[in-house]
Amino acid sequence: MNFLKNLFFKKKQPTEPKEYVLYYRELCHDCDKVHDYMKDQNVEFNYFDCENKKTEPPIPIFATPALFKNDELLAYGIDVIAYFEKQ
Numbered sequence: 001m002n003f004l005k006n007l008f009f010k011k012k013q014p015t016e017p018k019e020y021v022l023y024y025r026e027l028c029h030d031c032d033k034v035h036d037y038m039k040d041q042n043v044e045f046n047y048f049d050c051e052n053k054k055t056e057p058p059i060p061i062f063a064t065p066a067l068f069k070n071d072e073l074l075a076y077g078i079d080v081i082a083y084f085e086k087q
Contacts, residue, residue, distance in 0.1 A: 020045035021068045022080070023057045031065040034080045041084060 022038065022045050024031035038045055048055035050064060058071035066076040067083065075083040 018044045018046045019069060020074075021057075022047050023050035023055075023061065023064060023066045023068070025049065025051055025064045028064050030078055033078065034065045034067075037081050038084070043084065 020038075020043060022031075022034065024035065024047065026049065035047065045067075048057075050057050050061065050066070057066060058068060059073060061073070061076065063076045065080055067074045067080045074080075
């Protein structure tokens with residue numbers, strides 16, 4: 001019985017905020033490239049749809065993807081990859 005309880009009533013662990021936040025738009029080819037690059041490089045990040053009113057970026061952005069750290073815009077578009085390659 002405990003097994004079933006744990007299976008169906010498992011408490012979700014709160015997710016820790018990641019250092020980086022990447023905002024994207026649906027059907028954005030550059031967003032897919034940057035997302036895949038960051039995953040391949042094992043960069044921990046949160047990924048939010050900037051068109052969703054619940055996850056708006058800290059400042060208005062005009063291009064996606066947009067990379068933020070501590071609410072500071074670091075790079076956008078394919079330049080996000082260049083940002084990490086400089087590190």
